[in-house]
Structure formats: structure tokens, C-alpha cells
Amino acid sequence: MHLHKYEKIWLISGVVALALFLIILGFGAFYLGTHPQSHGITIDPANIEAHEAFQSENLGLTKVDEDKYIVNVVATAFNYDLGVDEDGNAVKNISIPKGSSVLFQVVTPDVVHGFNIAGTNVNMMVEPGYISSMEVEMKQTGEFTLLCNEYCGVGHHMMFATVEVY
Amino acid sequence: MRRNQKKHTGSENEPNLKGTFISVGVLGLIIIISWFGVFALFISR
Amino acid sequence: MEIPKIGVFEENARLPLTIGKKEANLYLSFIYVAFISLFIGGLMGLLQVLVRSGSFTLPWGIGYYQILTLHGVVLALVLTTFFIIGFQYALMGKTVGISDKQRKVSWLAFWVMTVGTAITAATILVGKASVLYTFYAPLKAHPLFYIGLALVIVGSWIAGFVNWRQLYLWKKAHPGEKSPLLAFMVNINMIMWFIASLGVAVSVLIQFIPWSLGYAETINVLVSRTLFWYFGHPLVYFWLLPAYMAWYAIIPKIIGGKVFSDSLARLSFVLFLFFSIPVGFHHQLTEPGIDPTWKFIQVVLTFMVVIPSLMTAFSMFATFEITGRKKGFGGLFGWLRHLPWKDVRFLAPFVGMLAFIPGGAGGIINASHQMNTLVHNTIWVTGHFHLTVGTTVILTFFGITYWLIPHLTGRTLTKEVNRLGIIQTFVWTIGMTIMSGAMHIQGLLGAPRRSSYSEYGGTEQAVQWGAYQMAQAIGGTILFLGIILMVYIFIKLAFFSPKGEEEFPIAEEEENAPPTPMWLENWKLWVAITIALILFAYTIPFIDIIQNSPPGSPPFDWPIGNS
């Protein structure tokens, strides 16, 4: 089999470029720990309250330390449960100071959902039986839309909240 | 027996593929630029 | 054993095999279904962009996700599979021939697929299966939805078995010869399709059907998703490879050239067989239950499948340049001028090739492990595959249609239809540039795919997205006009063009082409390596998924509006 000289150069440079991409990604993923979320932690979807984080009083934003927060969420068709405020109303907006590190933990008792804070790198599939979680640093200020980006039924596009970084 | 089993003449008379080379080079650049563009966006978020 | 009437088996006697009337009807039937699907699916696409523009509501209680399910199923599963099988049959009939018995079995394939399609489409139309074409558990559609899909797959296997038999018999009759290039490619594609669709078939037969019928209480969601994507990535290569067949072995003839390299073409197809399947995790990168190291391993394998596409890009440019230089067009890019720009059989696939440049670049980005979080399930992805399948593949299929239909119906591609085809290609290019471009940008801004119109509580971001959805409505409307024009062209070619003989263009090799090494025909080895790679990529993570399974999920039908 014969390869033209230019084709050899082309294929070798192509492979080098692909390898470069992979090295950059691999360095980020394995050394800096920026893997996409993958923890494999399971939970019984019929009994999510058995896990402390998803009991109703623990839902929503909790400050655990200076610049350190946890956000626990239960995603159901078609709502994100972010807990209730002092008046007992459902929280639909959370505010986080810029630069803080936030751990998002999300579960669903019903079907598959998405959990995407549009315009940030927080983007996870939420599947029955697993705890989806991701720790990020909120780098940019602004108002971001938290929305479901995996089809979950007729009200899929009505599943949203807002996240404010100030 | 088949025409395509004639002895192959070697690479001395390779066809002129300069245009091809430049074209795929541009294609490669497009791939690299768009990849690093999105990568930069990823890092900035 | 029946060998088609070739007459003399002398050198090159194989290529001008003629396609008889009975065969032609078989091949055409598949393509009729494809074009009916194009029209229905295109109409749904139009409705989608209109709904998403925010200025249109669907009448009669039709749901957005119902039409989106129909759009996905009818275009991504039905149109593609039927066109491909019809086209591949025509290639086999032309290069190795088909016996009467094989033709009869092929009709069985056609009817099984068509009945399956009708059953699935009916469940969607009555609103009992708005689960989208990926039918992710634990959303539950009507059981007939899954049964219909299973029939489509089984029917396609029958077609694959016939294709293998066709080549097998040809090889027995031509000992020591390499198989015709196109027949080789068809067989690779059907092997890949068979191995890949086993995954989704297992999932549908063992998981979905018993569960939707109530015989199984729960379903393992992650296993079903993993089996789906084990199939889902090779699915996109199953669409792409027939386009590559046309690029490698048909376009050179149309532009008056020769095959650039028979062996490299075969090698690239073998590489596609190897690396198309063990990569499904790149669709599951943001899922919680899969080990990240195995995700990364499959990302590496995904990058391997880029290599045969790099080879293809080189081959295409080289074919153009060599042909141009032979015709006396010199200079660095002078050879571009010889290309038959006014021949739609060339122009439409050529635009398809161009679309694959951003399409391929986008694909590499999508597969880039952690970078996937930036684009996963955003409308960027929809923009991406409307370039790859919706432009590269579809425009190449249109390019094939212009000569294949008249060849099969005994008519000709007239100047007038050729001109309409060129207009069609432009309309598609403009519409798609607008729609797909807007989708790409809107996706980078974070907007989700698979979503009806929503203001998301009036956030600033959502307001910004609205403008891009307007642009998509404009682009999508132009595309729909393109579909109407294409359906008109198809009807014209099938029923009204003047009688005559249209060429079935198959390119030959260069006179002094180096011989194709016989090891390329080592089918058993190729299948063995393919299976070994699949086992390597999937065994450990799959066992891990099963061993660490959470409790299964019962069916949910109320979220899709059933109960």
C-alpha cells in the first residue's frame, strides 16, 4: 500500500494534533481533577430522603465555610426543589458570592433530568439511582439560568430557576 | 493477469498534490482553531 | 446457488451489470419510504422552529415533544436506514449482482421494516410515545413503539444478511479476486450495523418490551442508556459511510477522474469498523454512574476514528487535483476550475463535503471529555448534527438521488431538473447555514436542546436566546422550502422525466494503480479485532455498572402525558 508523501505528513500532523488535544484534556482530567462528573454514588430513587442531604430541610443553598457552599437539589418532573424560604415559599433563586466554591448535589426520584447552569460549566445528567455532584468555582458574576436540558416530559421546558453570582 | 496487479512504479513519479496539501492544511487549522477557541471558553467559565 | 447473469467473467465484466426491472422496484421501494419520511419529518422540523420562535402554537392539542419525537424517528431512523439500504442494494446489484431468491428475501426485509415503521409512527401520532427518538428510560412509551422499532432493526438485519450472501457468492465465483470496492464497503457497513444494533436490540427486547408490557417491574436505566449509546455512535457512522462510498467511488467518475487509491479507501473503511463502536461513552460523559477513566479511554478511541476521516479528506482533494491536472488545469488551485460545478450530481455532495469541515471540527469538540460539559445537551449539539447528518449525509444522498432514481426508473436527469437541483442545493446551504449557525452560537451561550419555547422566567439569558431562535425559524423555513423542492424533484425523476438511460457512475482505478493487497479482504480478522476492541472498551465498565447498580426504575408514563 502506498501513501503519498504529503498524505504521510498530513496524517502524522493530524495524529499529533489529536494527541495534543488528548494530552491537554488528560492533564486537566487526571492531574487537575476536571473530569466530567462521575462518582458512581448510588441512592434508592424511591427513598431519596434516606440520604441526609436530600431531606427537605437540607435542600437549597447552605454555607459551610467562608466561601464554601453546598447546594442540594431534588429534580422532579417538572421542578427543581431548592428548599423553602422563611415564609415557606419555594426558593427559585439562589445567590452566591463570586469566587466561592460550590458543591452541587442533585438527585431525582422519577425520570432522567438535566442540571445545567447555562453559561457555566455546571452541566450534569441526573439519573434515578445516582447522586450527581460537581464542585465548581463560580468565576463570573451575573444572573444565570438553571434549567433542565434533558427531556423529561411535557413540562421539560418549564423546569428552571436562577442562580445569581454577585 | 489483472491490470491492477501490474508492478507498481514506485514513488518517484508521485502526482503533484500541492493544492491538496494546502487544502487539508487549512482544514487542519480550522479544527485546531475551533478546538482551542472552545477550550478557552471552557477554561474561562 | 444462483449467480446473476453476467455472461463472461472476463476482466471488468462485472461493472456494467444491468439492474433489471424487478430489482429496480425493490431498491426504489426503500427510497420511496425515505422520501415520504423526508417530507413528514421536514414538516415537523418547520413546526418546531416556528414553535420555538415563540410566535406560533400548535393546534388541536398536538404536543411539541410529539412532533419532535416524530421528527427524530422519521428522519434519523427511518429516512436514513431506508435510503441507505436501498442505495446499498443498488450498489450490490450493480457490482456483484442479486439472485431471484435474494431479491425475494429482500422484500421480506422491506416489509418487516415498513410494518415496523408504521407501527412506531402510529404510536407517536396518537400521542402515546412522546419519548423522543432516544426513548430514554424510565419514560415509558406504548409497548408497540418499541416493538415497531425492533421490527425495523430486524428487517435491516435481513438486508445485511442478503448483502453478505451476495458478496460471498460473488467471491466463490471469482476466486482470488479482490471484491469490488463498493461491495466491500457495503459489507463493512452492514457488519458494523449488525454488531452495533445488537446492543439496542438486546435493550429493546430484554429490557424495554417486557417492562413496558408490565412483565418486568423495573428497568436498569444506566444499562439501557449504555446499550443505547453502544449503538448510537456507530449509528452515525452507519449514516456517514454510504456518503463516503459515494465520495470515494462515485464522485470521481462524475468529475471524469479515477479512484484515488483503492487500498486506502478500503483501509479507511476497515478503520471505521474498528473504531466506530467502542466509543459510545462519549455520549455519556456527563452521566453520574460511569467511571471517568473508562470515559477517557473511550474518548481516546473516539479520537482514533478521526483518522480515517482525515484520510478521506486527503483523498477527496487529491482526486479533484489529480483529475484537474490531467485535464490540463495547472497552478496551485487551478484544478478547482475543472470541477463540474453545474452538475448537481457533483455539486450537492461537494457542499456536503464542505459541511463536514465544521461538522467534524465540532465533533472533536463534543468528544473532548470534560469540555463536553460546555456543549452537552445544548442546542449546539443540534446544530452539529444538522451539519453532519442533515447536510453532509443528506446532500450526498440527494446527489445520489439525481442519478439513481432515473437509472432505476429508466428515465433521465434533464437539464431542467439539474437546474432545480442546483437551486435546491443553494436553498439548503443558505437555510442550514442560518439555522445551524444560530444553533451553534445559542448553544455556546448555554441554551438547551429538545426544548419547546420557554422564557425561563424572563432571565436576561433567555431573552438573548430568543433572537437566535428567531434566526432558526428563518433558516428552518428556508430549509423546509428546500425539502418541498427536493420532494418535487424526486417525484419528477421517479414518474415524469423523459424515458431514457441514466448512467450509474462507478469510478475505476488508475491504469497503473498499485495492486490492492489481499490482506485487506481478511474479513474474519477485521471482525475479530472489532470485537476485541469492543470487549476492551466495554467489559470492565459494564460489569462495574451492573455490580454497582441502584434499584431499578418503574415505568413513568404520566410525564409524557399518558396515564
Ligand code: HEM
Ligand atoms: C426542514 C428541515 C429541518 C428543520 C427545520 C429542522 C429543525 C430541527 C430543530 C429545530 C430541532 C431541535 C428541536 C429541539 O431540540 O427542541 C431538530 C432536531 C433534530 N433534527 Fe431536524 N430539522 C430539519 C431537518 C432535519 C434532517 C434532514 C435531519 C436528519 C436527517 C434532522 C434530524 C434531526 C434530529 C435527529 C433531531 C434531534 C431530535 C431530538 O433531539 O430528539 N433534521 N430539527
Ligand SMILES: [Cu+2]
Ligand atoms: Cu427536563
Ligand SMILES: [Cu+2]
Ligand atoms: Cu458519537
